[in-house]
Amino acid sequence: MSEANLKSQESTVYRVQGFSCAGCAKTFEKNVKQLSGVSDAQVNFGASKVTVVGNATVEDLERAGAFENLKILPEKSKQVIPKEPFLKKYSVLFVSVAFIVLGYLSQNVYGEDNISTILAFLMAILIGGYSLFKVGLMNLIRLQFDMKTLMTVAIIGASIIGEWSEGAIVVILFAISEALERYSMDKARQSIRSLMDIAPQEALVLRNGNEITVHVDEIQVGDIMIVKPGQKIAMDGVVVKGYSSINQAAITGESVPVEKNVSDEVFAGTLNGEGLLEVKVTKLVDDTTIAKIIHLVEEAQAERAPSQAFVDRFAKYYTPAIMIIAALVAIIPPLLFNGSWEDWVYQGLAVLVVGCPCALVVSTPVSIVTAIGNAARNGVLIKGGIHLEEAGSLKAIAFDKTGTLTKGTPVVTDYKILLNNDPNELLGIIAALESRSQHPLASAIIQKAVNDDISYKEIEVVDFSSITGKGIKGRINGMDFYIGSPKLFVETLSSFDIAGIDSEIKDLQLQGKTVMVIGADQKILALLAVADEVRESSKDVIRKLHTLGLKKTIMLTGDNQGTANEIGRQVGVSEIKAELMPEDKLKFIKEMRYEYEKVAMVGDGVNDAPALASATVGIAMGGAGTDTALETADIALMGDDLSKLPFTIKLSRQALWIIKQNITFSIVIKLLALILVIPGWLTLWIAIFADMGATLLVTINSLRLLKVKE
Structure with a gap:
């Protein structure tokens, strides 16, 4: 069942404590789905949550997770992470190590075939591998082949052929490998837990x-x-x-x-x-905003990135393939080439151990959870692994102008009286008319009247109307006044002659200002110019994006070409598209995707929604307190400025690079170890160190994403 269908049905979400690995999370999900009364279930390993569709009690769920002693809590309950003393937490490991030491001491004194030596190693295997065998044997019975199945078969096989000491070492090293994986996921999740503790109770x-x-x-x-x-x-x-x-x-x-x-x-x-x-x-x-951020970040951790989907598909066929290869290694040389059964069964067991996909499975989720958590702590909400990866491969970014590259709060920059009118009286009339308008620029004119202490509220306006897309009109003291763009007076009010002020209008427009003409009684009375101030950070942001190697930065605006050119020149974008309707912006984004493939659109999350949705990645400004931005965008910059955008691109690229490194390294190290089978050099020691070493290295590599800063 898809995640959308899962959410559409009545479901309950629980928090899960105790996951040791991604494979265990999948086993738990299968067990929950088999519970009576449950129609579907989905485990979010990154956030340690399970969504259950149907009726299941906490006790039922804990029975489904009994193989790993999972603790189930209602989603809204405060998570209390039990803090066990170090010695108690790893007591089983220490006891196993103690028996291994006893085993080697006995081996040196009495020999490796002595009953006390064998007994010591056997106790180390049973104590240290109890939780492993409990799951591995169950999986073997069900023909479910995961890493614990491989390790169980390998350790049992080592015991059968008398390799007691190596079987015990494999148990200990696998336990350490699991502990490392658990630690890495806990470290990554801690960035989300820290968000949960931000707001007081x-x-x-x-x-x-x-x-x-x-x-x-x-x-x-x-x-x-x-x-x-x-x-x-x-x-x-x-x-x-x-x-x-x-x-x-x-x-x-x-x-x-x-x-x-x-x-x-x-x-x-x-x-x-x-x-x-x-x-x-x-x-x-x-x-609250923080509650929504936490929820969306946890949901984002469940969204599988393309690389994670690849790893999951690969692991599905990889594990059974390793078991077949191990069996062939153990059987073919003795049968066809008169090899030693003991030597080649040992080699087959080593293949099982080195084939354990721990590093491969952990390579992607740790990177994604770490990157998303780091972004959230820095005021950037990335709503899924797929968007994280897509942002890392962007080649072009389009920006809405108003409220994105500019502050979105226009101010009156020029007010020029053309006839012998009282400037204050005329400004009062203009403000009275604009106070009835819904146009975004009206507020700038009203604010100027307030700042200049001009009274306008008592002025009576009759027959007020809006001239769609061009301006407004209204009657004051028996005279019809018109306020609008120069286009209004050229195309609609041709009886007004604006030829004499055409050069003044163009000069103002070339300065990036929006010009409004005021006319009455067939005469042009005044000019008003309004401009939207450029954000202080915009120029620096565009420069950083170009430094990062983006091929194109484009500004899209519905404003006139002159204003667009001036704003574009100030911020330094590489291309400008002006006088666009929303449908034009959508069309242009589609054209950009055809040319550059990976394209982002940055807007305020409310306007230009079609363009945001059509882009490879939709990035919304000012997510804090804006439900629309949080819900519609793929990425939300919580602060109302662009300064986090270069950081987001940098973090995404680093995450993409680290994921590729991890996957490549995990596969190559396995192949190199498997090549050692040909001369018969592969040992259980080499196999487990190759597996554990790879897991440790990809984990440390992933946690480097916590250190990515602006």
Whole structure:
């Protein structure tokens, strides 16, 4: 059943403690699917969660995971990772090592065939390999061939041919290899657990005039939280009283605190500075931005990257193939070439051990979980391994202009009176008309009127109407006023003569400004120019992307060509496409994909949704507090600026490179070890060290992704 179908049905999610390897997670998933009353199940190994469709109790699930002593918890329960003393945690390993030491001492004194020597190694095998055999024998009975099946057969075979000491060593080294894999996954998951601990579990709430401490689960939308200096904010909300600076690094990755005043939005898990704030709660605890980030990151870990899908397909055929090769190595030389049965059975067992796909299986998930966790801690939400890999192979990036390369908050830059009108009186009329408009630039004009202390609200406007895509009109004091683009006066209001100001309009447009013409009584009264300010970080971001080797950066905008050229020149993009409708942007993204294959689109997650969806990777700006950005984008930059984009590309490329390194190394080391079979040089020692060494190296290599910084 697909993940989409799984989510569409009524399901329950549980957290799982105790996974030692990806293979064990798959075995657990199969066991859960076989439970009575369960129609489907899906294990998310990266996040240590299982989604169950149907009826199953915690006890049922723990029985399904009894082979590895798995602990099952409801999803919303607080995870308490049991901290066992080091000696207790690895007591079985230490006891096994002690018996191996006794075995070698006995071997030196009494010989390797002495009963005390054999007994010591046998005890080491039984104690150290108990959990391994429990799973391996069960898998063997069910004809399920995974790494534990291979190791079980190899150790039993070694015992049968009298290689007790090597069988014991294989048990110990495999246990160490499993411990390394468990440690690496725990280390990778820790970046997500750290997110879970960001938001406090209690808050000081004002109720009936009293300040009381309430658990976050009991806080309702509309409650007023009191956040003292130095405290973390427990819930998303809006400041209703007070002023302070907030450290939002946990959500947006910004290192510099952000000033917050009345009506400003604040997020759960962020740290209040020196001011006392009263915050009106706007979201329940499960709907806060940090809760959504955690949920989406955990879901992302379940999304299989292309390389992981390849590894899974490869391992499906690889493990049975290794067993067949091992059997042929053990049988053919003695039967056809008069070889020693003992020597070649030993070689066959060594093939089983070296063929254990530990390193291959762990190579991809550790890299993906580590990279996604690192990105989340730096204010970037990557919603799956596939998007991580795709971002690493991008060749071109397209940018929406407004709100992406620019701040998205236009300001009036020029106001020129052309006839003998009172500038303040005319600005009041313009503001009165624009206050009734829905155009994005209207706010800039109203703000100028407010800044210049111009009164406009009492001015009566009648017969107001919008001229679609071109401007507005309205009657004030018996006179019809028109405000709009030069195109309005050329194409619709041809009775107005704007030829005399054509050069002034073009000059302003060449400066990257949007020009509005004000006319009445067949005369042009004034010109207004509005510009959207370029973000301080945009130029540096584009430069870094070019340094990283991207072939093309393109700005897509619906604005006029002059404005687009000026903004494009300032930020340094390699190509500019202006005067585009949303459908034009979609068409252009499709053309780019045909030319460059891997193309990203960066926007605000609300506008240009078709272009974002059509791109190889859709990257949304300002994910913090924006549900649309979080839900629709493949990658969300939580802060409202582009500074995290080069880091995201760098991290994705590094992850892609490390995954390829891990897969290649895992396969090559196996092939090199298998070549040693030809001269009969492969031993169980070499085999287990090749396997354990490969697992250790790919794990360490993957954890390097934690150190990737901006």
